[in-house]
Amino acid sequence: MTDSVAANRFDVPRAIVSGKGSRLKLGSLANEIGATRALIVTDPGVVALGVVAEIEGILVDAGLAVAVFQDVQPDPTDANVADGVAALAAHQADFVVAVGGGSPIDTAKVIAVRPANAQPLAKYMGLHKIERPGIPLIAIPTTAGTGSEATKVAVITDTERDVKMMMLSAPLLPQVAIVDYELSISMPKGLTAAVGVDTLTHGMEAYVSRKNNKMTDPIALSCIDLVSKYLKRAWTDPNDLEARDGMMLAACQGGMAFSNSSVCLVHGMSRPIGAVFHIPHGLSNAILLPAVTAFSWNHAPDRYATIARTLGCANAEADAESACLSLIDYLHDLNTTLELPRLSQCRGFTREVFDDCVEKMATDAIASGSPANNPRDPTAAEIVTLYNEAW
Numbered sequence: 001m002t003d004s005v006a007a008n009r010f011d012v013p014r015a016i017v018s019g020k021g022s023r024l025k026l027g028s029l030a031n032e033i034g035a036t037r038a039l040i041v042t043d044p045g046v047v048a049l050g051v052v053a054e055i056e057g058i059l060v061d062a063g064l065a066v067a068v069f070q071d072v073q074p075d076p077t078d079a080n081v082a083d084g085v086a087a088l089a090a091h092q093a094d095f096v097v098a099v100g101g102g103s104p105i106d107t108a109k110v111i112a113v114r115p116a117n118a119q120p121l122a123k124y125m126g127l128h129k130i131e132r133p134g135i136p137l138i139a140i141p142t143t144a145g146t147g148s149e150a151t152k153v154a155v156i157t158d159t160e161r162d163v164k165m166m167m168l169s170a171p172l173l174p175q176v177a178i179v180d181y182e183l184s185i186s187m188p189k190g191l192t193a194a195v196g197v198d199t200l201t202h203g204m205e206a207y208v209s210r211k212n213n214k215m216t217d218p219i220a221l222s223c224i225d226l227v228s229k230y231l232k233r234a235w236t237d238p239n240d241l242e243a244r245d246g247m248m249l250a251a252c253q254g255g256m257a258f259s260n261s262s263v264c265l266v267h268g269m270s271r272p273i274g275a276v277f278h279i280p281h282g283l284s285n286a287i288l289l290p291a292v293t294a295f296s297w298n299h300a301p302d303r304y305a306t307i308a309r310t311l312g313c314a315n316a317e318a319d320a321e322s323a324c325l326s327l328i329d330y331l332h333d334l335n336t337t338l339e340l341p342r343l344s345q346c347r348g349f350t351r352e353v354f355d356d357c358v359e360k361m362a363t364d365a366i367a368s369g370s371p372a373n374n375p376r377d378p379t380a381a382e383i384v385t386l387y388n389e390a391w
């Protein structure tokens with residue numbers, strides 16, 4: 001009987017509130033949840049932008065008692081989570097608001113579920129390991145971006161093992177996402193580029209993944225379409241509001257798509273780079289995307305060709321192979337246009353350290369499970385070759 005069941009589960013926040021100024025709805029949304037004591041989780045860079053003071057004011061005006069935990073670092077760690085849980089307890093918060101990029105949002109997700117799921121954090125790495133719901137969370141992204149506001153995923157570094165742990169569990173999903181592009185306008189060019197290619201990678205990997213499905217396919221393609229229209233525009237002119245709006249929506253859609261399909265080899269290889277070399281997540285994805293696409297395309301040529309046509313780098317008449325080859329050129333050109341460096345050009349990278357770490361990075365990539373979703377399932381030796389190609 002159960003052999004005939006093919007159930008694709010699709011989880012998204014119960015509300016996604018988007019558009020110019022939508023952050024001003026936070027107070028009424030918090031009241032809808034019945035929240036009385038809020039902990040804002042953020043980082044010092046976002047505080048410096050003045051965004052946190054505004055969000056705090058909105059919550060206070062809605063009658064909530066507010067505390068701020070701002071000690072999240074990029075590539076957040078188990079220690080950040082532990083400090084945030086202590087801040088949650090000290091404030092006796094019944095509600096968490098995440099404000100920032102993927103780092104504060106991921107940290108806030110884990111802080112919110114931690115009181116009800118108190119095993120050592122490493123036990124929750126992987127799929128569906130967090131069982132009990134946490135306290136309600138509203139996520140407000142300021143990068144466009146990870147799409148974390150709409151995913152059941154959090155990525156937290158285990159500082160003892162130097163491993164970026166990917167956790168995917170429904171209780172991590174924010175109740176509400178507020179997607180207000182005005183918060184992304186302050187992003188400098190380098191950040192716009194890196195997080196924008198992260199978004200593209202989410203759309204592409206969700207679409208080519210072995211876990212792709214009919215619910216995620218149209219959302220993944222819409223994400224890719226929005227990136228093709230708006231990423232270069234947002235990078236060229238930070239004040240292009242239509243482009244900022246388009247990229248914010250693309251990021252959210254990319255999150256919805258990969259969270260219910262999966263990421264694949266690019267993300268699997270990207271996390272070990274982040275854990276060892278601490279370069280931004282979107283940048284390590286961008287560096288790997290052309291090489292991994294060249295490695296993978298002929299195991300799902302029709303899917304990669306559809307991506308090429310959606311990006312506008314191949315026309316409807318082009319056969320799958322030439323469309324896929326155009327896609328690889330497009331991805332190289334995109335990195336050049338957005339002035340994204342190669343691995344060897346990143347600050348702090350030396351060939352010696354790279355050679356010392358590359359075997360461990362390949363092992364950690366496979367252990368994360370993401371490469372197994374790739375259309376072409378790589379061996380550790382092939383992953384080492386791909387890291388070298390990205391060098």
Ligand SMILES: NC(=O)c1ccc[n+]([C@@H]2O[C@H](COP(=O)([O-])OP(=O)(O)OC[C@H]3O[C@@H](n4cnc5c(N)ncnc54)[C@H](O)[C@@H]3O)[C@@H](O)[C@H]2O)c1
Nearest residue numbers: 045046074101102103142143146148151153155186187281
């Ligand atoms: N949970 C998910 O679904 C998911 C998906 C992809 C990536 N991630 C994770 O997200 C993290 C990366 O997040 P990110 O790329 O959004 O960056 P981030 O959150 O690490 O932020 C990077 C820097 O940008 C600054 N910043 C944020 N918003 C800004 C703005 N509007 N203007 C100027 N500066 C701003 C921050 O202060 C910070 O210094 C990684 O740890 C990655 O693994 C999570």
Ligand SMILES: [Fe+2]
Nearest residue numbers: 146198202267
């Ligand atoms: Fe990502």
